[in-house]
Amino acid sequence: LNELMASFEESPADAVPELAVVPSGEKILVVTFASDRGLCGPYNSNVLNAVRWLANEKGKENLEIKAMGIKVGSVLRRRGFKVLSSERRPAWSHFGPRIQELSRELLELWNSGEYREIRLIYSHLRGMTVVRPEPAVWLPIEPTEGQAEESRSGGGDYFIDEAVTAPVLAQAVQRYLTNELLTGLLQSEASEHVARMVAMDNATRNAEELYSTLQLTYNKARQAKITQEICEIVAGANAV
Structure with a gap:
């Protein structure tokens, strides 16, 4: 999508209203995807750390939060962040409708020009490893310097009729933005399951280790008590 936009001679904002917005404020809207519950290791704290890192870089006063996952939302509110909303993650059957609704909400906020x-911000899953989240830019959509330079130098082997492509680009942008939100929610959901599985596995292993240590301690104490009683019996018999 970025390469396609970079290939336009005219600004793609002429075709896509979302790209025509010129932000006038300094505020950054942050959408976090996390869990509604605990007992999942550093999963929620990693999202909190990513928000804190962004606040240190951009300024805490410039951040506004929409949290999907009430654990992170409640903690950020207690730490003095401006939390616009904090909601539970939807059930699987409601992922699609809620993401569509969230996309519309975010586009309305973006079109206000305040941000x-x-x-x-969400955790990524690579294999069976949960990767720490990094703040990814959802809007504005801009081609990278390399993509723009490649387009200007005629790196593409195809011809684009902008009059025909503009409506397609408008639909592509809408679907791309919605898909990015859905990707974040799905990655977050899968990451939570893996993080919870790892946390429970570690807890089980620690409990087994504690049980073994406690059992050994009790056995030593029991053996010491038995030995002491035998010694007392022998000493009493010798005295008689």
Whole structure:
């Protein structure tokens, strides 16, 4: 999508209203995806750390939060962040409708011109490893310097009729933005399951280790008591 936008001679904002917005404020809207519950290791704290890192870089007063997952939302509110909303993650059957609704909400906020950026923060899953979240820019969509330079130098081997492509680009942008939100929610959901499985596995292993240590301690104490009683009996018999 970025490469396609970079290939336009005219600004793609002419075709896509969401790209025509010129942010006038310094505020950054942050959408976090986390858990509604605990007992999942550092899963929630990693999201909190990513928000804190962004606050240190951009300024805490410039951040506004929409939290999907009430654990992170409640903690951020207690720490003095401006939390616009904090909601439970939807059930699987409601993922699609809720993401569509969230996309519309975010686009309305973006079109107000109050925000310089909208960022997403969620944990990534790579194999069976949960990767720490990094704030990803959701809006504005801009081609990278390399993509723009490649387009200007004629790196593409295809011809684009902008009059025909503009409506397609408008639909592509809408679907791309919605898909990014859905990706964040799905990655967050899968990451939570893995993080919870790892946390429970570690807890089980620690409990087994504690049980073994406690059992050994009790056995030593029992053997010491038995030995002491035998010694007392022998000493009493010798005295008689």
